[in-house]
Amino acid sequence: MGEKLYDQIYQLLRQIPVGHVTTYGALANQIGCTARTVGFAMAALPKGNDVPWHRVVNYQGRISPRSNGHGSLVQKKILITEGIVFNADGRIDLKLYAWNFMR
């Protein structure tokens, strides 16, 4: 099978329940690739997908600016809807919301 790298990333993403997030590095570590690759997979994500891409933030707990532009604002809005609280700096506390894949 050669289902690819990207599908593995999407699979893991679907495991994350509402109210939790993960980082690019954590995903990369689980799959065995690098954070850059995960970011690339997000960019390659098609539109009508069932993947909760909005639950992925960078290691600072901050939403990475996309090349697309305003998309990051949309992501923040969705996260707030799901119950995630942002600090004054526009960051979230990973200690509270980070999802642990190894169980």
Add this chain to the structure above:
DNA sequence: AGGTTGACAAAGG
């Protein structure tokens, strides 16, 4: 086959 680009991470200033 080589060089550039990215929704990154880690370390340093």
Add this chain to the structure above:
DNA sequence: GCCTTTGCCAACC
């Protein structure tokens, strides 16, 4: 806390 540099790896030209 902000910005810069370095390392990383896959996709694209």
